Amino acid sequence: MTPPLWQHMHGMLSKYLIELSPQPSKRSIDKKLSDAKARLDSEKLSKLLNSLYDLLVAIFCYDECRNNFLSAQSRPAYGSLVYALLDIFGDSSRDSVIRLNAARCLKLLVDVRHKEKNGGTLAVILPGFLARCQRIALDNANAAVSYRVPQCAIQIIGSLLCCTMCTDKFSHNAYVPSSASTTSSTNPANNIRTSSGGDTNPLEIERDNNWYNMAASKVLPQLSTLVSLLCSNNNHHIRLATLELMNDVTETCSSVFGKSELAQICIDLCAVLLRDPHIEVQKSANDLLTRLHKNDSRFVLKFTSQKLSKMLRTFARSLKNSSSGLALLQNLTNCLLILGTESLSRLMLASSDFVNNLVISILSIVRIEKKRLLISASGTQGCASFLDSIPLCYGIRVQQLSELAEILAGTNEVDSVFNSILENMRSCDIDGKIAGAVLLIMLASTSRYRCSTDVQHISLQTFVTSAIDMLASLENSLEEDIDDSKIHDNDKPHSDESCLAGVLSFGIAIAVSKMPPEEHNCKSVIDVLYELLKWTSSPNYFVKEAACNGLELLANKDGFTDLSDFLLTNASYIVFKISLRSRDFLSYPRSPLVLSEMLERCTDPKMFDQTRHIVDEFLLALDRSDQKKTTFLLQAVRSYIRALRRWFPELRPEPKLYGVPTTSEREPSRRCSDDEENQEDEAADIYAMCEDERKNKPSPLIQSAVHVLNRTKHMISLSYLPIQLFVIDILDDALLFVRYFEDDLLPMIHQNWFGLVRKMNAGWSRTDIADSQKIVASRAVEVAETMCRVSGHFVYLKIAHELSPKIFEYLQTSKDQKECQLRTYTQTAAYRLQLTILKAIPTFVTECNLSEEHRQPLVEMLNVYANTAKLPQTLRDTATNSLALCLDNKVTATNT
Known part of the structure; x- marks a missing residue:
């Protein structure tokens, strides 16, 4: 009832x-x-x-x-x-x-709490129910609908399988594919229960071993397809639901499906989601992996090893056919994590081919994206910040490559990996060399890597030697010949060669920083320091940034206070190496720039004694060098003069001391004999003479600066633009350095004035003046302004009779040019020369105290520029300010 x-x-x-x-x-x-x-x-x-x-x-x-x-x-x-x-x-x-x-x-x-009651009912409709839910999950996983729709479909599938495929009475011998199953297991009619009257009931199914085998053979492929398509979904809720599905099925239905078959699907799933960015997904994947290891750890390691070997064999083809290499690298990293450090070490030890295939696969995916590389100096310092600034192709992030390096560095066979990378770098193309250098940097910079064995020390030494040889071959390819036929930007774009030079520069610094501070490593430190100083002068921003970060890394290695202290400690070795290599300019053209970079980075005045002799060698080589070498030598000399100004900013002559008073000028404190008095007088006179000689002897600092000017003053007449600018810069800095030594300053001004003023003899009435002449003339005006500041009335006649007419002529001619009305005029050399002259006029007027006759034309020209509407606003504002300064000086002079 x-x-x-x-x-x-x-x-x-x-x-x-x-x-x-x-x-x-x-x-x-x-x-x-x-x-x-x-x-x-x-x-x-x-x-x-x-x-x-x-x-x-x-x-x-x-x-x-x-x-x-x-x-x-x-x-x-x-x-x-x-x-x-x-x-x-x-x-x-x-x-x-x-x-x-x-x-x-x-x-x-499909509530699993009622699986004993509804399991038989759901078994009848299992094929259609499962297929429909699977289709709903896949169709809506990437559709513009709520993520809860595919999430619910996945949850329903999990409950459905747990209700129908869960039994404690099933003895699973082995998984039998559908093609090899018996007739009774493939024919559902054989499992239909017969009623007592002999009639069959199509809605009653007996779930015996044959039915479970048949159902497992049908469900497992569907489950594998579903998991493989949903594991990489963009929504983390769907990925989490997929993991929960496999967790539930593994826990409940492993006796029916077979632990090994489910483990294969779960391992494939963990290989994708083990390092998921979402914490919940990551935790669920780790829980699933823990359950797999608990059930059958040996099978997990065996299957993962086979999966990894197969992945490495097809890695290059998969990368070529893939739209992004990010998933491939993530799967590779996750497989290594599943294996664990101990199992991975055993696998590397057992097969050298595995190590080689692993290295080749990683090298094939590491590519620097030059379009997103540094286009300007970013000021990053330190290993981590520099590595993070390297953009990689295929959407790969540096952090993911670092995770892979951490895994490899934690194995016992890290030396085999290191040596395999070095071997592949020698035989592969430039992209492979870049990838190998990046991977070696990642490997050596990990916290797990320690140079604690002789093998690791030899590996690092080998890398340093190979990297320096590669850098030597890149030296000429990165630097083009000097060309004065046109003015161009020296900042070279990024290329494969510049990427390799930058990565190798930072890599050798990492390698040396990992070596223990022992005596036999000193040569490597000096060689690396020399290379880094050389590449800091590169016009390529990425190479320069890499070398600068490498210098900071070396300075912090042995506990130096700063980079300057580190350079001073090793200055004698570097200077000796510069001296040797500068004599073979064809093989080592950038050796003078090493000195230039070292001087610019050292703040200790003690460096003067270490470098003054090499500067004298460079000065002797100036007249016997070609254009390129002369340019590099002058750049080093300019850095030397600027370093003197930094080291001794307020160098002044010592105050003169009068001689010791004679006998007639002093009163003896006691009476003594005539012989004693004569001896005292002679000793006092000798002491006074020696003291005067010591005080009158010129300072070696001033002597060095004067010697530099005497060797470079004639080069201002050369026609090469870089040489002219270097010589003018040297003159300007040297004048400021010896400004308080009139005996040396005034002759220097007099001797260099003629060559300086000749740069203004360009015939400004002509319109075909080259831009290079205007650039040099602009710099010459600035040096003339410096001469006025440091000498005052000494250059009165030179300014009034030689320079003022020339600048007046140029201002008169250039203000009427049509180019002044163009928007791009402010980027021209003519504009720069005009602006420099307008700024310098108040200095000429006030410092030299020009008479009314020489002052008035300049003041009138300033007034014209201040009131000419067609000129750029910057020129008019500068002329207005300069005019006000000149008029204020006139009023002050009149009152005085």
Whole structure:
């Protein structure tokens, strides 16, 4: 007899089922219109699903109702209800809220808490139910719908499998594929239970071993496909649901599916999600991996090793066919993590081919993206910041490569990996060399890598030697010949050669910093320091930045206070090496620049004694060198003069001391004999003479600066633009250095004035003046301004009679040019010369105290420039300020 409560609920369930099922209607011509009429409107359907959910909750709350609902007699209604709900859940045209309401009802129908009751019922509809949910999950995983739709589909699949494929009575011998199964296991009709009268009941299935084998052979491929397609989804909720699905299936159904078969799917899943950016996904993947190791650790390691070996064999082809190498690198890293340090070490020790394939695979994916490389100096310092600034292709981040390096550095066979990278660098192309250098930097900079064995020390030494040889071959390819036929930007764009030079420069610094501070490593330190100083002068920003960071790394290695202290300690070795290599300029053209960079970075005055002699050698070589070598030598000499100014900013002559008073000028404190008095007088006179000689002897600092000017003053007449600018810079800095030594300053001004003023004899009335002449003339005006400041009236006649007419002529000629009205005029050499002259006029007027006759033309020209509307605003403002300074000086002079 049917219980009254179930009879009532059964009636309500039948009513809801009728309303959910589409009503049959006559087929019209427009089938779409007929289907639309048969569908319920959204509001009515939403209310109906809510009522159905409440009814199902009530049914499952009462044992009598639940038992009748899940009995064999109710399976037709159960199946129809599932079909109707799946139809609504899978309808992409409906609102997500309605679809989720249908999914909520389906979750109740496959609740694992009732798996003993509904397992047989769900087994009947398992193929269609599973296929439909799988299709819903895949179709909506990347669609513009709520992520909860595919998430619910995945959760329903998990509950469905846990209800139907879970049993404690099943003895699983081995997984039998469907093609090799017996007839009884592949034919579902053999598993249909027969009624007592001999008639078969198609809605009753006996779930014996044959059925489980058959079901597993069908479900596992579907499950594998579903997991492989959803594991890389962009939404972390879907990835998390996929992991939870495999966690539940592994925990509940491993006896049916087979631990090894499920483990293969789970390992493939963990290989993708073990280092997921979301913490929840990462934790779930680690939990799944822990369960796999607990169930059968040996199989996990064996399968992962086979998977890794297969991945390495096909890595190059997969990278070529892949749109992004990020997933490949992540899978490789995760597989290494699954193996663990100990197992990976054993695998490397057992097979040298595995190490070589691993290195080749990693090198094939590491590529620097030159378009996003440094285009200007970023000021980054330190290993981590510099490595982070290197952009990699294929969407790979430096942090991911660092994680891979940490894994390799933690193995016992890290030396084999290091040597394999070095061997591949020697035989591969330039891209492979760059990748090898990057990987070696990552490997050596990890916290796990320690140079604690002789093998590791030899490996680092070998890398340093090989890298220096590679850098030597790149020296001429990165620097083009000096060309004065046109003015161009010296900043060279990034190329494969510049990337390799930058990475190798930083790599040798990392390698030396890992070596222990022992005596036999001193040569490597000096060689690396020399190379880094050489490449800091590179016009390529990336190479320069890499070398600068390498210098900072070396300075911090042995506890020096700063880079200057480190350079001073090793200055004698570097200077000796510069002296040797500068004599073979064809082989070592950039050796003078090493001295230049060392001087610019040292702040200790003690460096003067270390470098003054090498500067004298450079001065002797100036007249015997070609244009390129002369340019490099002058650059080093300019750095030397500027270093003198930094080291001794306020160098002044010592105050003169008068001689010791004679005998007649002093009163003896006691009476003594005539012989004693004569001896005292002679000793005092000798002391006074020696003291005067010591005080009158010129300072070696001033002597050095004067010697530099005497050797370079004639080069100002050369026609090469870089040489002219270097010579003028040397003159300007030397004048400021000896400004308080009039005996040396005034002759220097007099001797260099003629060559300086000749740079203004360009014939400004002509319009075909080269830009290079204007650049040199602009710098010459600045040096003349310096001469006025340091000497005052000494250059009065030179300014009044030689320089003022020339600058007046140029200002008069250039103000009427048509180019002044162009927007790009402020970027020209003519504009720079005008601006320099306008700024310098107040200095000429005030420091030399020009007379009214010589002052008035310049003041009038300033007034003209200040009131000419067609000139750029910057020139007018500068002329106005200079005019005000000149007029203020005139008023002050009149009052005085």
